[in-house]
Amino acid sequence: MTKHADPNLGALVRARRAGRSLPAALYTGAEAFEADCATFFERQWTLVAVEADVPSADGTFVVDFARASVVLARGDDGALRGFHNVCRHRGARLRDAGKATGRRITCPYHHWTYGLDGALIRAPHMGTDFDASCHGLRPVHLRTVGGLVFVSLADGPPADFADLEAAMGPRLAPYGLARAKIAHESVIVEEGNWKLTMENNRECYHCAGSHPELGKTFLPQDFGYDPDELSPAKRAVADGHLALFARKTRAWEEAGWPSAPIEHLVGHDTNFRTERLMMGEGGVARSATMDGKPACRVPLGDVGDADVGDLHFWTHHSWHHLMADHAVVTMAHPISPERTRVRTVWLVNAKAREGVDYDRENLVRVWTATNSQDAALVARAQAGVRTPGYSPGPYSRFTERHLDDFATWYVDRLLAAGH
């Protein structure tokens, strides 16, 4: 939607120094926000839903993100499609956010009626020469990967999304997310720029001091540390962990569970990273719960009783944890320069019964607490960045390498967009 590159924004982007956080106005300014929406949420592939959000055969799911609103629907042919949630007549919003049923989409304004494949079926008073075929709902590009629904509003979406599909398709397949059910979901609004939400998520430097619940099963060693700071005793423990982790990774790979890190970051159009990690000290935990035990008795998909740790997966605006018993999918969508909507979905096997096979409270406790703690930290980061006292600060090369990569990738993408 930005018609031309903003020279001030270009100068700002070029002012970013490697190894440091971004210039303030990229976190706070209206120009940066518009460019971010256009580049990272309209052109880039954006996670907008899980397949379980979309009713199977006769309904729609509407999601609002950044400046956009998209309606997802499954046509008579079973194919999932996405459309701008806007009537082709005078642009009225067709449906409100969330689920709705019915095999037709009728605009409440003048009752123009569309099929679930987007075709305009009825538009009264438009004349016998009116070509309905030119006035179907405007489609958006849509791809599903292992039950995750991505859309792009661009004419030409990033082609290297194929790399993400190739890497993540096989990793996600055994979890059967496309057939899973949503056991719980939460939406919170963070008082910060979406990039601070993502920076916060991409490091565990802050975990020890902020996330007691997550700390039950997360191992800070997995997220980087400065070995020279450790005492010999702690160094030995850390080395032992790394050795165990290396053995475990090999074992996973040999058992057919792809696990080694894949980093598709700087230098690429589409941004993602994945890695399988152990859970809990010694890798004895099985789920992100307070006691490390599975929250759900029915395993996801075809996982069965395999010990599969926690499969991490990040895009530039989402993060995912796939465990044997449940998956947690979180997507961050900007609302304004200083506000971000964070939606989290907890998925379990569709056969699992609440209260019998899983206790919802137990299932969601860790990430509900973690999201809330992170929201407070993001607000604090935004509050500081917004003052004249802020200047870009140094990332730790041990614990914040992914943030540096993210900032570099972000700047590269804006430059590539002509800013």
Add this chain to the structure above:
Amino acid sequence: MTKHADPNLGALVRARRAGRSLPAALYTGAEAFEADCATFFERQWTLVAVEADVPSADGTFVVDFARASVVLARGDDGALRGFHNVCRHRGARLRDAGKATGRRITCPYHHWTYGLDGALIRAPHMGTDFDASCHGLRPVHLRTVGGLVFVSLADGPPADFADLEAAMGPRLAPYGLARAKIAHESVIVEEGNWKLTMENNRECYHCAGSHPELGKTFLPQDFGYDPDELSPAKRAVADGHLALFARKTRAWEEAGWPSAPIEHLVGHDTNFRTERLMMGEGGVARSATMDGKPACRVPLGDVGDADVGDLHFWTHHSWHHLMADHAVVTMAHPISPERTRVRTVWLVNAKAREGVDYDRENLVRVWTATNSQDAALVARAQAGVRTPGYSPGPYSRFTERHLDDFATWYVDRLLAAGH
């Protein structure tokens, strides 16, 4: 107040295609909003009140609209005048919105005191050489037409307002609105650009699906339809209605009730349209009530027991319905790019007694419901226009001709203003 034309706005204005709704940023942008305020509400003649709003001899009525605030007062000479609601000293707002009494306007800040003719009467401590005559309240142009009060803040207001006066003066005169009383008023804030409020009002394409109360006495046939869509039976009914309507119009004209449409739209500076319509199937209804019967037993002005249908009158930001027993006057004033204040006044004969000659609930039911329904539709239109999925859509040439004319007129006026 805009000091120079905005080149971006000019490009936007020129991008509008005939037959289609406006480019999105004209409904959402800050630049368009400022230009709209300057062009359509400060320069153009704006309906700000009915004469009944202004106390007869010793008081004021303040109205806030767009970026402005105006105080209306009747001087000792009986003449109605308008002034900027701002002290000539340091610019304090003189009075809050609504009615106040008293033959002086005293600024609450330093007690500069003005007469109801705007003259500065007292300004202490300004020195013996201070010329009070140069510091009277800044007047605005004011005209009343049949009891409706219009102002222009421009040095040179549109001269062709004389056409409106010539056309509407005689049509409005018999209703005696200048002597009527306000039986009820409502103010709602619509979550949409003022032009979407007006587009919504200028078509009845949406009536069938949205306005059950209004549909009791409005006849959709009067607002356009595609004859080729009708079955032979319905076509015959529609043709019968048109024939009846033509006869009725002739009869009204012969009886001294000017009724034929007058369109003063594209190509003119001042925008208005008027037409007298029948009410209810077969023209049997007499008032916009649920049963079509008069809401008030005392007729307006000199109408008496004449069957005068519903005299419609639209300006670029207001709409009016004059019926034998009451009149409904509605004015739309922009608050911000995406919010519009809509004030509706129900007028009855000053002699009519509430609870005796009219039941207020019955009087206001139809348009209260209709306004509320329209507010929801306007919000829905704005919500869609604001997303990247919107692109200007086609107006129906049968049911939305007036919207096309309005959009063309709007663009022409901005071009004429130098954008």
Add this chain to the structure above:
Amino acid sequence: MTKHADPNLGALVRARRAGRSLPAALYTGAEAFEADCATFFERQWTLVAVEADVPSADGTFVVDFARASVVLARGDDGALRGFHNVCRHRGARLRDAGKATGRRITCPYHHWTYGLDGALIRAPHMGTDFDASCHGLRPVHLRTVGGLVFVSLADGPPADFADLEAAMGPRLAPYGLARAKIAHESVIVEEGNWKLTMENNRECYHCAGSHPELGKTFLPQDFGYDPDELSPAKRAVADGHLALFARKTRAWEEAGWPSAPIEHLVGHDTNFRTERLMMGEGGVARSATMDGKPACRVPLGDVGDADVGDLHFWTHHSWHHLMADHAVVTMAHPISPERTRVRTVWLVNAKAREGVDYDRENLVRVWTATNSQDAALVARAQAGVRTPGYSPGPYSRFTERHLDDFATWYVDRLLAAGH
């Protein structure tokens, strides 16, 4: 923080005419607000606290003003210092506004830890080559004058603040504000631009009509009047007052209480004015209370039972009244173009006991009422300035000379800043 001068703002500044209030956009616009923050609150010396706000030895006081946030702390060496309230790591806000205790400042995000002298003490995982000495808290310039704490965020703060120190140091010294205690404080948000807050404070033209409580001890004659407007009888009274005031000023000066006006306004970088005034008719009042009697039985500092009137002191964004028994310090900090935070602190001798030596209600009544009345007037001024009906109006040369000076100084400073 503004990177380049705004040509539109420059034109606006140059449009200001002597003797008149400022062009509207200087009171309402976003560009003017940014320039004001940079010039008048980040570069200029800004009053942010009184010494009593800062805990004596092991704590901090955080104050948010304009776009900034500053943490004040007293180091082990007893020196008071100010720092940007932002972590040098990724810019998180360190502490929330107000007082906190402790000899360390630990960022809640990643636990970087600073001493009260700003030195970075701990920053884990940053590598053995990390130079902590380059990552201490960013200091701001700080000066205390008679117990008042001023900061400047500029590289080169106005050098002529030394004139303020030289003038006010001796005048403030006897009151011992650095050792006083805060008996009460209030924070209100005025719905107006900070310059309207200051214009309101710099004249007493509005006092008679608006401030009954303040009028008990303020003498309008001291704030200017047009002598030609007075009747011979009133003129005689006024002349008598001026003669008494001249005698009193001489007596004060001879007794070692500097009292004559000092005006450091147009032509200077730093803006201040001071003057000692009598209180109450005939100078018989001793304190700004409803009955003119002292509100506190224990005098401030070394004042003892001297009759010292009311020592007035103004900067460009603050005003102060020092009386024998208590002092009132008020600072105005912009929040946004149309909102200003006004904090008032009532100071008494640290030995005075609430409920015994002073009644808090009695102590704060006059200025609490006055602030509230002024807030309403400022909102009214802003409401008028924001409309197209406003044009810069004439200041009274008798009662509003200080406003004219303030506006001239304001414009000169923006021009000097390159606008």
